[in-house]
Amino acid sequence: MGPPHPGAWRGVFTHKNTLGRLSVLALIVYWTLFRQERRHRVVWALLGLAxxxxxxxxxxxxxxxxxxxxxxxxxxxxIMTRLQRAYRLAIAPFMVALILVLSIMLPSQLESILGFFGRDLTLTGRIPLWRTLIPIALERPLLGYGYGAFWLGERSPLAAVWARSWNPPHAHNGYLDLWLELGLVGAVLSVLLLVLTVFRSAAWVFRENGSEISTFAFLYSVFFGLANATESVFLESGLNKAIYWVLLTYIYLMSRNMSVKRMHLQGTIKKVA
Structure with missing residues (x-):
């Protein structure tokens, strides 16, 4: 890439972040295949290295x-898959407590953590952008400005951002983009879909004792949630980004289907008994 990111690789894509995000997805895929296909482990290991x-x-x-x-x-x-259900329920409060402790401690170390990744407290200009966009979102909080109707340039609600000599293609936050284009109604429904997918894929892992496909589903769901924190992949229709929500939807339907099959199986067992 050229300025403002000279030296960073972008591959065949338009931006380095796209290459980085797809590299993480590739690592998830190759790790899953490495665990699943023992005969070709060398191949998957080399691809994972790439x-x-x-x-x-x-x-x-x-x-x-x-x-x-x-x-x-x-x-x-x-680790959780190897524990009995009672132990999982006992450990859950400790995990919640650990998350709360980390959420209290991390802000004081945020500058050092970001410095490690070569970033500042503005997240490369993202936080000032978010501060500009949130008041605009509050003007139409419930239904937003419509799908694809916000990032249209100087004649769109984005004019306030364009006036600051910056023309970002999206909000650099998938959740904020949902709010801007679909309002709180669309944002809440979309986030609910994501949360359900994470929990259902985790339950899928427990039911199948950590099988490769169920573990991939869980890791991908977490990956999708993290990716939208600083990029926007919820609403993109281009092939390089649409694949993300297509996979998420597929995993949601698969995990739901597995849950329904389990309920039918339990019902059949009870009838037989």
Whole structure:
């Protein structure tokens, strides 16, 4: 890439963040295949190495952060699958407490953490952008400005942002973009879909004792939620981004289907008994 990100890799894509995000997705896929197909492990390991190289070369801080957060999620879900249901319920409060403690401690260390990734407290201009967009979103809080009707340039509600000599293609936050275009109604429904997918995919992992496909579904759901924190992939229709919500929808339907099948199976067992 050229300025303002000279030296960062973008591959065949228009931006380094796209390459970084797809590299993380590739690592999830290759890790799943590495665990599933023992005969071709060398191939998947080499491809995983290639994905790691492109991830580092992209210099995408968000993608690097996701790549560091997903392994602990995988380890945690694998440990949980090996515990009985009663132990899982007992551990849950401790995990919630740990998250609360981290949420209290992290703000004081935020500058140091961001500095490690080469970023400042503005998240490369994202926070000033969000401060500009939130009041605009509050003007039409419930239904928003309509799908595809916000990021249209100087004649759109975006004029306030364009006046500051910056023409971002999106809000650099998928949840804020949902609010701007679909309002709180669309945003709440979309986030609810994401949350249900995360919980259902986690339940799928528990039911199948950490099978490869169920673990991929869980890791991808978490990945999708993290990716929307600093990028916008919820509403994109281009092929390089539409694949994300297409996969999320597929995982949601698959996890729901597995739950329905389990309920039918339990009902059949009870009738037989």
């Amino acid at each position: 994905g790691t190289v492109t991830l580092i070369g992209s210099r995408s801080a968000t993608s690097l952060a996701m790549a560091l957060l997903l392994p602990p999620c995988w380890i945690a879900i694998q």
